[in-house]
Amino acid sequence: MPYSDSDEQTGSQASVAGSPTAPAAVKILIAGGFGVGKTTMVGSVSEIPPLHTEEQLTVAGLGVDDLGGIEGKATTTVALDFGRITVSSQLVLYLFGTPGQERFWFMWNDLVHGALGAVVLADTRRLESSFASIDFFESRGVPFVVGVNCFHGLRDRTVEEVRDALDLDPNVPVVMGDLRERGDSRDLLLALVNRLMAGRPPAAIGS
Amino acid sequence: MNHWADVSPDDDDAEESLVRPYTITHGRTASVRDDLTLITVIATVSPAERPGDRGLQPEHRLILRQCRTPVALAEVAAGLNLPVAVTKILVGDLITLDRVTARPPLAVDIGQEPDMTLLQAVKDALLRL
Numbered sequence: 001m002p003y004s005d006s007d008e009q010t011g012s013q014a015s016v017a018g019s020p021t022a023p024a025a026v027k028i029l030i031a032g033g034f035g036v037g038k039t040t041m042v043g044s045v046s047e048i049p050p051l052h053t054e055e056q057l058t059v060a061g062l063g064v065d066d067l068g069g070i071e072g073k074a075t076t077t078v079a080l081d082f083g084r085i086t087v088s089s090q091l092v093l094y095l096f097g098t099p100g101q102e103r104f105w106f107m108w109n110d111l112v113h114g115a116l117g118a119v120v121l122a123d124t125r126r127l128e129s130s131f132a133s134i135d136f137f138e139s140r141g142v143p144f145v146v147g148v149n150c151f152h153g154l155r156d157r158t159v160e161e162v163r164d165a166l167d168l169d170p171n172v173p174v175v176m177g178d179l180r181e182r183g184d185s186r187d188l189l190l191a192l193v194n195r196l197m198a199g200r201p202p203a204a205i206g207s
Numbered sequence: 208m209n210h211w212a213d214v215s216p217d218d219d220d221a222e223e224s225l226v227r228p229y230t231i232t233h234g235r236t237a238s239v240r241d242d243l244t245l246i247t248v249i250a251t252v253s254p255a256e257r258p259g260d261r262g263l264q265p266e267h268r269l270i271l272r273q274c275r276t277p278v279a280l281a282e283v284a285a286g287l288n289l290p291v292a293v294t295k296i297l298v299g300d301l302i303t304l305d306r307v308t309a310r311p312p313l314a315v316d317i318g319q320e321p322d323m324t325l326l327q328a329v330k331d332a333l334l335r336l
Contacts, residue, residue: 022277022310025246026325045336051285055245056292077290080245082281087332091313091325094246094279114244114312116329186336193330196321 023086027094028192029111031137032121033129037149038097039081041121041179045186046083046095054079057110095189108136117143117192121179124148124157127165134166143196145173147188151180171195228293231266238295240302243280245291248310249298250277257306266297267306274307 030038043050056075081097098111112118118137122130130146137144148162157165159174168174173191177184229236251274260268266287273286284294301307313325 022248022250022308024310024313025248025279026313026315026329027246045333051282053281053284054290055281056290080281082245082285084279084282085332085336087328091328092248092279093329093332094281096245096281111245114246114315116315116326182336186333190330190333193326193333197323197326197330199321 021090023088023090023092025092025094027096027115028189029108029115029118030095030097030121031108031118031133031144033123033126033133036121036123036129037179038121040149041119041147041185041188042081042083042095042097044180044182044184045085045189047086048084050081050083050097052079052081055110109140112137112140112142115142117145117196119188119192120144120146122146122148122162122166124150124162127162130166134168138169143192145175145188145192145195147179147185148174148176149179150176151178228289231264231289232293232296235296237292238299240295240299242311243295243298243309244312245281246279246312248277248279249274249283250308250310251275252306252308264297267301270294270297270301271306277310280309 030041032038039050054077056077078099080099083095085093085095087093096111098108118133120130120133120137134144134146136142146162146166146168148157148159155176159176163172163174173195175188175191177188179185179188249270251271263271266289269287270283273283278286280294280298281291283298284291287294287297289297298307298309302309313322315322
């Protein structure tokens with residue numbers, strides 16, 4: 001399937017009805033603790049101002065047994081901020097800022113489905129707020145990178161200190177940057193794509 | 208926010224709908240379609256206007272207008288200022304009527320071999336930013 005416009009096959013892409021063929025979409029998740037800069041990052045690289053919507057996610061049926069009190073199938077509503085990057089006439093990338101609250105981690109199954117990978121944002125003043133996201137993506141075998149948001153160029157921890165504090169695998173890239181800067185946010189996404197191109201790790205559990 | 212009495216019906220700033228979301232769906236709370244996702248791309252089938260459109264609700268018409276340029280369902284929901292669940296029901300109506308097409312997301316499965324063509328296209332797009 002062509003994803004690049006360089007293939008120059010415009011004529012054949014008109015459908016019978018005369019409307020242009022719709023592009024397919026892929027997504028990358030932006031996760032991390034509350035206030036760590038998820039929406040800031042989405043806004044800095046998106047070609048549209050960040051949009052907001054609400055989605056119902058399924059709570060039950062997760063194969064975990066620490067959801068005491070929740071029986072049967074239930075849904076709950078989470079707020080999502082998202083943006084868009086057009087890759088070509090045939091492919092669009094969506095970036096979804098996922099709920100920051102730790103208690104929502106079990107609903108990410110729905111969000112993770114079909115994602116290329118994830119970016120976990122961290123704040124050096126409270127790294128522990130990123131633990132839930134990291135644990136989740138590791139357990140699901142979802143490739144991810146860690147971005148350390150350095151507002152005003154403040155870099156009070158080194159990459160190695162962050163890696164140690166978060167107990168990250170050596171193959172998980174850690175990137176420092178100011179997420180208000182498009183270039184820095186882009187470099188974080190590039191780190192993820194490069195990791196994906198280097199090969200996916202085997203799923204940690206059956207998926 | 209203005210008091211409701213100060214907002215004229217055609218005021219663009221009147222974002223807060225006075226209609227409850229599930230009134231729009233005639234009480235339906237779940238889409239009959241379970242294949243619609245946040246990034247399913249919705250496209251209006253041309254011609255955009257047809258006889259019989261008078262039977263459509265205003266929200267349906269808004270979707271048809273917005274999706275003349277194909278966009279993901281999440282964008283449709285944001286544009287309507289309605290929850291994704293409600294938007295899925297309305298989009299499902301239009302699919303049933305053959306007024307829009309829905310393109311499912313590219314299959315990306317954990318543990319699968321990476322699609323290098325796709326990833327290279329994404330990388331090139333990021334480098335153009």
